Amino acid sequence: MAIREPRFLVSVDYSLSPIKAPYFSQIEFLLRIRTFLEDDNGRYREDFRQRDVQEFSVPEIVFGSNRHRNNVAQRLLEAGWLNQLSLERILGHAFSDANSIIEKEKEKKKKKYGNNMIFDDVVKIIFQVKKIVRQEYYAESEATAMELSMREEPRLVPAAKESIQALKKVKLAEGYGDNGGIECMICMEKLVQSEREVVTSMPCSHLFHGECIERWLSTSHLCPLCRFPMPTDAGTL
Structure with missing residues (x-):
């Protein structure tokens, strides 16, 4: 059965x-x-x-x-x-x-x-x-x-350096950080709208602090929120 x-x-x-x-x-x-x-x-x-x-x-x-x-x-x-x-x-x-x-x-x-x-x-x-x-x-x-x-842990695959460098840098829209802001889900610090605040956008449109997502992608090629796969040196997975 x-x-x-x-x-x-x-x-x-x-x-x-x-x-x-x-x-x-x-x-x-x-x-x-x-x-x-x-x-x-x-x-x-x-x-x-x-x-x-x-x-x-x-x-x-x-x-x-x-x-x-x-x-x-x-x-x-x-x-x-x-x-x-x-x-x-x-x-x-x-x-x-x-x-x-x-x-x-x-x-x-x-x-x-x-x-x-x-x-x-x-x-x-x-x-x-x-x-x-x-x-x-x-x-x-x-x-x-x-x-x-009991099995061996799967090996994390980093994103290709070229794909990390090609990520878009964007400014937050007016009012985006109002009422407490929205967090970078890697460091949990707020993304606050200002003249100087520039964040990094993944191809899946999720936003992070530039240093945070670059550090993340140097270890894993997957978006930490939706698991969107970035290109790797071994090809796009």
Whole structure:
């Protein structure tokens, strides 16, 4: 009998907490993945060893962006979600529900404070993900993971020096760094719009500090966000 792949259930919840920085609206995001083992009778129990929680603050202009969605999608793919089309569709619904919650809270504040729009709390959006696996699938996956862990680590391939030197240097658009800015996802420092701020753009359009992405590509030819492959000395992989 074929072993069923894991199935995933996603729900959106939220909570409110006192704001940490009263001068601008802030959104917090929590991705909580919990694994449940299902027996032959359809009953399942949580496996507390397989709990994955990712929590971080997200500036309002970043929440639901392609970068944010890609980050969440990557974590779920790593957790074993195999159907990428269904993942994109379900995440689309989840982010739509999350944005509705955020807009609802904004309306409440507007009614309470008028045009002053005082934000006295943080909206934490919570993606609750249940990963349900058959016990025999889990046992097989655990054995496979053990086997892979004993193999030699794959060798990282750096990008060709010419391709690194050819990366575009761009200035950030006006307002790009407002409301907390957007981070370089290598050093986690902000990319701030200014007359002198020049950043490096990958062919996939992801932006980084020049020194950060050059150092990264000297080790790995893959974009750290979407794994876009840069040319290598051995050819384009």
